[in-house]
Amino acid sequence: xxxxxxxxxxxISSMVMNLALALYGVFYKPHLTKKxxxxxxxGDTANTFALIIGYRLWPGxxxxxxxxxxxxxxHLNKTMLQQYVSSAVDPLPxxxxxxxxxxxxxxxxxxVFLALQIYRHYGTLDVREIRKLRG
Amino acid sequence: MIGPMEIxxxxxxxxxxxxxxxxxxAITEKDLVKAVIYSAIQSTIxxxxxxxxxxxxxxxxxxxxxxxxxxxxxxxxxxxTERWEKD
Numbered sequence: 200x201x202x203x204x205x206x207x208x209x210x211i212s213s214m215v216m217n218l219a220l221a222l223y224g225v226f227y228k229p230h231l232t233k234k235x236x237x238x239x240x241x242g243d244t245a246n247t248f249a250l251i252i253g254y255r256l257w258p259g260x261x262x263x264x265x266x267x268x269x270x271x272x273x274h275l276n277k278t279m280l281q282q283y284v285s286s287a288v289d290p291l292p293x294x295x296x297x298x299x300x301x302x303x304x305x306x307x308x309x310x311v312f313l314a315l316q317i318y319r320h321y322g323t324l325d326v327r328e329i330r331k332l333r334g
Numbered sequence: 335m336i337g338p339m340e341i342x343x344x345x346x347x348x349x350x351x352x353x354x355x356x357x358x359x360a361i362t363e364k365d366l367v368k369a370v371i372y373s374a375i376q377s378t379i380x381x382x383x384x385x386x387x388x389x390x391x392x393x394x395x396x397x398x399x400x401x402x403x404x405x406x407x408x409x410x411x412x413x414x415t416e417r418w419e420k421d
Contacts, residue, residue, distance in 0.1 A: 202335070202336060202340045202344075203339055203340050203343050206340065206343040206344045206346070206347040207343060207347070209347035209350065209351070210343070210346055210347045210350045210383075213347070213350040213351050213353065213354045214350060216354045216357075217353060217354055217357045220354070220357045220358055220361050221357065221361070223361065224360075224361040228361070228419070229419075229420075230366070230416075230419040230420075232366050232408065232411060232412060232415070232416075232419075233361075233366065233369065233419055235408065235411075236360060236366075236369055236370065236373050236408060237361060239373065239400070239404055240357055240360065240361075240373060240376065243376075243377065243380050243400065246392075247380060247383060247384070247387075250384060250387045250389055250392070251387065253387075254387050254388065256339065256343075257338075257339040260337055260339075261338070263338070263339070263342075264388055265388060266388045266389065266390055266391075267388075288387070288388045288389075293389050293391065293392055296389070296392055297391065297392055297395055300392065300395050300396055300399055300400075301395070301399070303399075304399050304403060304404075307404060307407070308407060311407050311408065311410075311411050314411060314415070315411060315414060315415065318414070318415040318416075323416070324415055324416055325420060
């Protein structure tokens with residue numbers, strides 16, 4: 200196994216670790232604010248996995264992979280297009296992640312106001328106490 | 335052998351390890367204000383990882399949202415509710 204793949208495995212393993220920690224925070228932490236913080240971390244880690252799927256290693260020793268931005272498209276020729284296709288990373292996961300970041304912001308804002316209303320109604324944000332108060 | 339590509343991905347992997355440490359601190363911290371600050375540190379490292387994964391457009395959206403808006407909104411929530419998480 201070459202060194203770049205080894206480093207990529209380290210990156211993916213730490214992302215899996217982050218995912219596990221965020222899931223632990225969402226499921227086992229009793230405080231609702233901590234659950235919201237864990238949920239943002241969970242969403243960001245899922246976005247990072249999408250970006251890792253779209254990433255490509257360098258095509259050559261000295262030619263780096265590059266962002267999926269096609270510059271100089273007004274006078275485009277075949278060699279420029281070939282160079283772009285052979286070195287740019289996948290733009291589709293990046294477009295999806297861009298949408299997911301904004302939707303995650305909206306969902307987090309909704310959850311924050313829900314937590315605020317729960318606090319105004321029950322006087323606490325601890326789910327164990329809220330469960331005792333029910334009924 | 336270690337070339338420029340290996341150095342770049344090595345820096346990214348190192349940043350990912352630091353982000354795991356920041357996530358652990360954010361999840362286990364009892365003071366919620368400190369937890370939000372650790373979460374913001376983790377988001378900054380994620381923005382750096384996105385930059386290294388050749389996604390500069392996502393970095394432009396992600397930095398204001400995850401380093402600016404998330405901590406601000408959650409800090410407002412903590413200010414209006416409780417600061418400490420009980421055992």
